[in-house]
Amino acid sequence: MSRFRSLWQTSIQATKRALKGTWEDLMPPSEKVVFHFNSKDEISRWHLYADSELGGLSSASLEIPDTDSGAPLTGVFSGNLSLDLDECSTWRMKRSGFCGMRSKRFNGFIDLDSYDTIAMRLCGDGRCYISTIPLDRYLPTWRGNVINANLEMNPSRIVGMSLSVNAEGGVPGAKTGPGDFQLEIDWIKALRS
Template sequence: MSRFRSLLQASVNATKKAFTWNTEEWLPPAEKHIFKFSSKEDLRKWHLYSDSEYGGLSSASLEIADGRNGSNCPGIFSGNLSLDVSEGSKWKITRSGFCGMRSKQFDGFIDLDGYDAVALRLKGDGRCYISTIYTENWVNSPGQPEDNSWQAFVITPKDDWYTAKIPFARYLPTWRGNVIDAQMEMNLGRVLGMSISVNAEAGVDGSKSGAGDFRVEIDWIKALRTD
């Protein structure tokens, strides 16, 4: 009888262990590197865009900083924002003065399920930049072929390194740069890309705005699990 009880208890213990949910085993790491900007190879994962594609006169570049004394060499996104439009342009744009850098298409997608924020380590110029996350459309039907885009402002203190931590809940759904009034959920399991942009006439109170030069150094972009 004692042997039977021992076998029964061993079976019960094994069953309990099999069905016990150890949350630490299911959670992702506390942070996940998405992009770094320490080499020219890293920068080749991005492409630039600006209003110059539509008749504007803004310009942008992306390059590696000149490392000195063995220090890290971050990427530098810089250029000039112009509100002017070239004469005789065939494009009838209603606004100019914007530049951006967008990641090139992934071989698949990035899975950020389990994370609740994104972090960007930056050293800026006092301007307000825009962080955009592109996700696969939940519906993904012929009637809605485009990816979803989500945007949040990032203020960059002038001349100081700063880690901006933005909860995914702060990203708003947008359409061609305009916030849309819709109840939507970000598809974090299928992130297709990211971008960082700057607009001469957009931002928040207290940030630098207007036409002129811009410059932001970027060290890395990560996903965070803060809970």
């Protein structure tokens, strides 16, 4: 009988502590790490694509460079953008010069409904990179280009994210054209203001 009474009292005390909590205790944290590019396991959660899948000659990689300095590890998305086409290709491409990385499907969904901003810690090379992220001004993209589509984003059911680069286009002043690209990526976080 004393074990039951002890368990009952412990349960009542835990319930009282939970009820004394504040509204802030029920809110999710102000930031949530979605991806941290600091290990080979994290890098393996991404799939690379390029126009080479369709007859282009662009290439991409996502790696964590070996460092002996003890500096924090950071992912590097790099490669080469080419406007040329493989003459032997059976695809009839009209445009080339794009590469990207897309997260593999989450195990279920990731719920970002409590957050209003996506932040990325990056070090770029002057090129314009496009990301499909759940913001109020979300822009759907395909193969490095923004597409016109009337889509509604459901931030509580995110299935993946992507980051791409295109040899042509971008914001004024950004580096364009064929050639090498390199983007260091530390993390992607969801933030709540």
